[in-house]
Amino acid sequence: MSKIHHQQPPPFAVAFGIVMQGIRIRLGRSIVTLMGVMLGIAFLMSMLTGQTIRQGVSRETATRAEARRMVNFLVAETGPLAGRGLNVLAAGPLNPTERRVLMDLMRAGITRIHWAGATPPADLLPDTVLQRVTAPASFEPEAAALLVMGDGAAASDWLGAIYTKSQQVVTATRRILLPDSFSSGIAVVGLEREQQPEELQAQADEARRNRFRSGWIIVISLLVTVIGITNAILMSVTERFREIGTMKCLGALSVFIRQMFFIEASLIGFVGSVLGALLGALFALVAFGFSYGFDLALAALTLPHLLLHAALCVAAGIGLSVVAAIYPASVASRMLPASALRSTV
Amino acid sequence: MKLPLPKLESLFPPDEQAGRRTMIRAVDVRKVYRMGAVETHALRGVSVDIQEGEYLSLMGPSGSGKSTLFNMIGGLAKPTSGKVYIDQVDIAQLDANEIAWLRCRKIGYIFQTYNLIQVMTCLENVMLPMSFAGLENDEARDKAMYILKLVGLAHRPLHKPAELSGGQQQRVALARALANSPDIILADEPTANLDLHTGEEMIELFASLRDELGVTVIAATHDLKMLKRSDRILWLADGQIIRAAHPREVDFASGEFH
Numbered sequence: 001m002s003k004i005h006h007q008q009p010p011p012f013a014v015a016f017g018i019v020m021q022g023i024r025i026r027l028g029r030s031i032v033t034l035m036g037v038m039l040g041i042a043f044l045m046s047m048l049t050g051q052t053i054r055q056g057v058s059r060e061t062a063t064r065a066e067a068r069r070m071v072n073f074l075v076a077e078t079g080p081l082a083g084r085g086l087n088v089l090a091a092g093p094l095n096p097t098e099r100r101v102l103m104d105l106m107r108a109g110i111t112r113i114h115w116a117g118a119t120p121p122a123d124l125l126p127d128t129v130l131q132r133v134t135a136p137a138s139f140e141p142e143a144a145a146l147l148v149m150g151d152g153a154a155a156s157d158w159l160g161a162i163y164t165k166s167q168q169v170v171t172a173t174r175r176i177l178l179p180d181s182f183s184s185g186i187a188v189v190g191l192e193r194e195q196q197p198e199e200l201q202a203q204a205d206e207a208r209r210n211r212f213r214s215g216w217i218i219v220i221s222l223l224v225t226v227i228g229i230t231n232a233i234l235m236s237v238t239e240r241f242r243e244i245g246t247m248k249c250l251g252a253l254s255v256f257i258r259q260m261f262f263i264e265a266s267l268i269g270f271v272g273s274v275l276g277a278l279l280g281a282l283f284a285l286v287a288f289g290f291s292y293g294f295d296l297a298l299a300a301l302t303l304p305h306l307l308l309h310a311a312l313c314v315a316a317g318i319g320l321s322v323v324a325a326i327y328p329a330s331v332a333s334r335m336l337p338a339s340a341l342r343s344t345v
Numbered sequence: 346m347k348l349p350l351p352k353l354e355s356l357f358p359p360d361e362q363a364g365r366r367t368m369i370r371a372v373d374v375r376k377v378y379r380m381g382a383v384e385t386h387a388l389r390g391v392s393v394d395i396q397e398g399e400y401l402s403l404m405g406p407s408g409s410g411k412s413t414l415f416n417m418i419g420g421l422a423k424p425t426s427g428k429v430y431i432d433q434v435d436i437a438q439l440d441a442n443e444i445a446w447l448r449c450r451k452i453g454y455i456f457q458t459y460n461l462i463q464v465m466t467c468l469e470n471v472m473l474p475m476s477f478a479g480l481e482n483d484e485a486r487d488k489a490m491y492i493l494k495l496v497g498l499a500h501r502p503l504h505k506p507a508e509l510s511g512g513q514q515q516r517v518a519l520a521r522a523l524a525n526s527p528d529i530i531l532a533d534e535p536t537a538n539l540d541l542h543t544g545e546e547m548i549e550l551f552a553s554l555r556d557e558l559g560v561t562v563i564a565a566t567h568d569l570k571m572l573k574r575s576d577r578i579l580w581l582a583d584g585q586i587i588r589a590a591h592p593r594e595v596d597f598a599s600g601e602f603h
Binding site: 005008243245248254 | 412416419421422434439441442443445446447448449450454456460461462463464465469473474476477478479482521525
C-alpha cells in the first residue's frame with residue numbers, strides 16, 4: 001500500500017510570479033480591471049479632497065467676513081482709523097479671526113500699535129508699527145481704541161487702569177474678555193457676534209445632513225466599483241477556465257488558485273488606487289480651484305490631509321479589490337479539473 | 346525523436362516493491378449526471394483492473410462514457426457509486442489535499458489540446474508541477490531543463506507555447522507530465538492533433554516509457570498505430586465495457602473494431 005500525503009501549497013513567490021506574468025501577458029484585461037479601481041478611487045479621493053477644500057474655504061470665508069464685520073463695527077464706534085494708533089491688550093494666543101482683524105486694521109491705515117500682554121504676531125505687524133509696552137500707563141492716550149483679544153483671561157487691573165484714566169473706546173474680540181461692570185464714561189464694545197443656540201443647532205444639523213449625503217454617495221459609488229471589478233475578474237476567470245483546470249490536474253490546491261486571484265486583485269487594487277488618488281486629488285483641486293480661486297483652494301489643503309486621504313484611498317482600493325475578488329476566486333477554486341480535459345473550446 | 350532511455354531512467358527511482366501490482370482498479374463504477382430533472386447515466390457499472398506497466402487504450406464513440414471513465418481513473422472526478430482505487434488507495438476516502446497530492450505525483454496528464462499554460466514559457470510549464478510538489482526553484486529549473494532535453498526541446502525552453510508547433514507543444518506537455526516521475530500517464534487523444542510522424546514518435550515514446558520504466562499508460566485514442574502498440578484495448582459503449590482484447594486478436598482491417 002503506497003502512502004498518500006497531503007499536498008502543500010507552493011511558496012508565495014510561485015503564486016506571485018505566475019500572477020505577475022499573467023498580468024503582463026493579459027495587459028489589456030488587467031488594465032480594464034485597473035480602470036475600474038482607478039475610477040472608483042478617483043471619485044472617493046475627489047469627494048474627500050473636495051470636502052476638505054470646501055470646508056477650508058468656507059471656514060476661511062467665514063473668518064474673513066467676521067473680521068471685516070468686527071473692523072467695521074470698530075470703525076463705526078471710533079471713526080476712520082487711517083493714520084491713528086491702537087492699543088492692544090493680548091490675553092493669549094490669537095485665533096485666525098483675530099489675526100485677520102489685525103490684518104484688516106493694518107489695511108485700514110493704523111500706523112502705531114502699542115502692544116501689551118502675550119507675544120504679538122510678528123508676521124502680521126512690522127517693527128515700524130509695533131511697540132511693546134509693559135504698564136498701562138505706557139499705552140498711547142490718543143489711540144483710537146483699546147482692543148482686547150486673545151485666548152486667555154484679560155488682566156482686569158490693566159483694564160481697570162484704562163477705564164479710569166482715559167476716555168478711550170474699549171473693544172474686545174471676545175465677550176468673555178470684558179468684565180461685567182464698567183466705570184462710567186467709557187464706551188465698551190463687544191465685537192463678537194452672539195450666536196443663538198438655535199442657529200448653532202441648525203448649523204450642526206446642516207453639517208450632519210451633508211456628511212450623511214456625501215457618505216451615502218461614496219458608499220453607493222464604491223459598491224458600483226466593487227461590482228465592476230467583480231465583473232471584470234469574473235470575465236478573466238471564464239477566460240482562464242482551461243488554465244485553472246490544467247493547474248488543478250497538475251496538483252494545484254484550491255487555496256493556491258484563490259491565493260493567485262487575491263494577489264492579482266491586491267496588486268491591481270494598489271496600482272489602481274494610487275493612480276486614482278492622484279487623479280481624484282488633481283480633479284478636485286482643478287474643479288474647486290476654478291470655482292473658488294486656486295489660492296484659496298490650495299490654502300485649504302494641507303499635505304498631511306492629502307497624505308491621510310491618499311492612504312485611506314489606497315487602503316480602500318486594495319480592500320475593495322480583494323472583496324471584489326472573493327466571489328470570482330471561489331468560482332475559480334471550485335472549478336472541476338475535468339473541465340480542462342474538454343477539448344472543445 | 347530518439348529517447349536516451351538510460352537518462353530517463355534516472356527520473357524514475359527503482360520501486361522497492363518488486364513484481365506487478367494493480368495500478369488502477371475500478372469496481373462497478375457508476376456515474377449519474379443530473380441536469381435538472383433529467384438523469385444521464387454516463388457509466389453503468391464499469392469494472393476494470395489495470396496492471397502496473399500496462400499500455401491500455403480506451404475506445405468508444407462520443408457519449409460512450411469514455412471521458413467520464415477517464416476522469417474517474419485519473420482522480421479528476423468521484424463516482425456516484427462504486428470504487429476507484431489508484432495504486433491501491435480508494436480515492437473516495439481522500440480529501441482535497443490528498444487528491445491534489447495524488448494528481449501531482451502519481452499521475453501525469455496529457456491532453457488532446459496540450460493545455461499548456463499560455464502565459465508561461467515551456468520551461469515554466471514543466472517547472473509548475475515541480476513547484477506544486479515542493480521543489481526548490483533552482484532544483485526544479487535544472488530538472489525541467491533535463492526533461493526538456495530528453496524530449497528534444499532543450500534549444501527553446503524560453504519560448505511561449507504559442508510560438509511552437511503542435512508536435513513541439515505536445516512534447517512540452519509530455520515533459521510536464523513526466524515532471525514528478527509519475528506512475529501513471531493518462532493521455533486523452535494524445536495524437537489527434539499531431540501529424541503522422543510526430544504522432545508515431547509520441548506512440549513510441551509511450552511504449553518505451555512502459556517498457557523501460559514500467560510506467561502505466563492509459564490513452565483514449567482512435568489512432569490505429571497507437572491501438573496496435575497497446576497491451577489491451579477496451580471498447581466502451583453506452584457506459585459499459587463491451588469488449589476487451591489484445592491488439593493481436595483484433596482485425597483492424599475490418600470495420601468491426603469500431
